[in-house]
Amino acid sequence: MAVIWGFSTDVGSAEHTLGLFAWLVSTLAPWATPAQVAMAHGVVRKLGHLTEYAILAALWFRALRADRRLRPGPSALAALGLSVAWAVTDELHQTFVPSRTPSALDVLFDSAGALLAVLALARRRGTTPLRVIL
Numbered sequence: 001m002a003v004i005w006g007f008s009t010d011v012g013s014a015e016h017t018l019g020l021f022a023w024l025v026s027t028l029a030p031w032a033t034p035a036q037v038a039m040a041h042g043v044v045r046k047l048g049h050l051t052e053y054a055i056l057a058a059l060w061f062r063a064l065r066a067d068r069r070l071r072p073g074p075s076a077l078a079a080l081g082l083s084v085a086w087a088v089t090d091e092l093h094q095t096f097v098p099s100r101t102p103s104a105l106d107v108l109f110d111s112a113g114a115l116l117a118v119l120a121l122a123r124r125r126g127t128t129p130l131r132v133i134l
Contacts, residue, residue: 008090013099050113057083057114076118083114
């Protein structure tokens with residue numbers, strides 16, 4: 001959660017990540033146009049939202065399931081709820097950072113990542129996703 005919070009500052013702004021990303025893309029794909037680089041940058045940033053919140057939900061699930069404190073269903077639901085709550089908190093935090101813009105769409109990407117992790121954990125446990133969440 002601290003890593004996510006840290007990237008919600010100016011450090012993780014699109015302005016700061018574009019330079020490194022553009023350099024990497026121009027090195028690996030020198031034929032890419034600036035528009036293509038910008039589009040790829042946006043896609044990678046959204047995939048980052050999915051990934052970081054999938055990891056967060058998986059870690060919450062693991063922590064809640066440790067020593068079988070909670071059954072899988074309540075653990076999954078709590079992990080999802082905590083991750084979505086953090087996504088909302090993260091976007092609210094960005095309202096106070098001049099170089100960042102809060103976005104409901106980002107909360108949806110974050111929530112989708114958390115949900116995908118919970119569903120993957122359910123599949124791994126050999127149960128139906130709906131049984132784990134409910």
